[in-house]
Amino acid sequence: MYEQRLETTCGCVLGGAGPAGMGMLFNALKTGAIHDLARRGLIIVDASPTPGLGRLGDYQITANSVGDVFLDCLRSPEMAEVFAPLQASAAYWNIRNQAQEAPLLSEVGELLIEASNLVFEHILRLKGVQLWSSTTITEVVSDGDGYQVWVEHENSRLAIHCQSLVLNLGGHQDPQHLLDALAMQGLQLPAPHSIHSADRLLRMSPKALRAYFADTLQAGGKFTVVGGSHSAFSMLENVARALENVGLDEVTLIHRSPIRLFYESAEQAMANGYAFDPVNDVCPVSGRVNRSGGLRYRALAVGREVLERGFVGDTKVRARRFQSDGADPVQHAGASQALAESSVVIQCTGYQAVLPPMRFADGAAITLKKVTGGLDSDPSGCPCDLSGKRLHGLHLFGLGSGLGVDPLLGSEPSFAGRIYGVWQFHHDASRVVIESIIAKLERAEALAAKGQEVSRLLQWQQLMPGQNWSTLNLR
Known part of the structure; x- marks a missing residue:
């Protein structure tokens, strides 16, 4: 170098x-x-x-x-x-x-x-x-x-x-970040564990996903997706669509907090039978429900199918779902068991x-x-x-x-x-x-200009030591 x-x-x-x-x-x-x-x-x-x-x-x-x-x-x-x-x-x-x-x-x-x-x-x-x-x-x-x-x-x-x-x-996506997050919820993965980054998998075609998980499917391995955002539900659908005809019949979703759905208005959410907090879940500026944290568009459609029917979108792959924040001991125990039984854990917990x-x-x-x-x-x-x-x-x-x-x-x-x-x-x-x-650049220029003025003043002081310079404004 x-x-x-x-x-x-x-x-x-x-x-x-x-x-x-x-x-x-x-x-x-x-x-x-x-x-x-x-x-x-x-x-x-x-x-x-x-x-x-x-x-x-x-x-x-x-x-x-x-x-x-x-x-x-x-x-x-x-x-x-x-x-x-x-x-x-x-x-x-x-x-x-x-x-x-x-x-x-x-x-x-x-x-x-x-x-x-x-x-x-x-x-x-x-x-x-x-x-x-x-x-x-x-x-x-x-x-x-x-x-x-x-x-x-x-x-x-x-x-x-x-x-x-x-x-x-x-x-x-750092696997250690997922392990630390699970530990904070009283959960862990058995060693040796296999954590797969959704960032990588979401860039793979259905054919590539089938090849990548061929051995896992042949061994009857279980799949778990950890996360509750847009990428988690996109990952559920990609895995289900790619693998349902080659042996995948069920996938588990573990999410820390409740799944949130996006709606343009409170009226639209109520018309769809969606329960939400009228204060905490509604943007006071736009009136939208779960404006920042809700599932939208295709992820919203997949999310509703998971919540309402227990299947991933329109596939035949069943979706088990556990909330892991500890609010419900039964849900927490289910999440713990699912992680213990998983052959594949897919990290969808942000970047x-x-x-x-x-x-x-x-x-x-x-x-x-x-x-x-x-x-x-x-x-x-x-x-x-x-x-x-x-x-x-x-x-x-x-x-x-x-x-x-x-x-x-x-x-x-x-x-x-x-x-x-x-x-x-x-x-x-x-x-x-x-x-x-x-x-910031303007402030730096102003300071530089003032520094130049001070430098010129010092030069004049040296040339004309008897002059009174105290009345000059250098601001």
């Missing part, structure tokens, strides 16, 4: 050009903030040779939003010229024809990668914007008021000094942020504080370490990080997780991050 001692300086580094990072770039271009970022220097760093999407398009599931939600990310008068070529795109018209339906994520991915390429084509013309693809962030050092970002590219290592760092490198090694300038390691569903961050995505120190200028809001619920935007009071999603990345989440970055 060749380490270049020549270092680069810029105002902001955007680490990761997946759904969250691209959401920020789309928003900066739409609002005109891209020019402020470009003037101060913006370097986009992504490990992929073809940045712009991340792994979103790899998932073999439906989205938890209708097509129009993704089209809204492109719908802006300021972006009309940039996205004009999409009028001739089959991917665009495919999503537009599903405007009120939930499309496959693979189809959403096709649209967003085309749109991302158009955004790159536009912003890379601006002086001050650079894209470093096939480049990996290997270390981040907090050095006073800024950050030193070490990166590797083609066997070379160099550092970027920046005032602000946006770090959305994706999420991963942890992918992070490079981080440290302070004195060498002390930085460990970011976690909360339910992500990182403990302020409204602009600035996290804090385990001691409570807020890392201003560092922003994370993507998968595994998320942002806390904003009362002004609304959410049901019962939701205790973090907010993230493609629409949020393109709107509210990235908006506050962009505003925070620009404000």
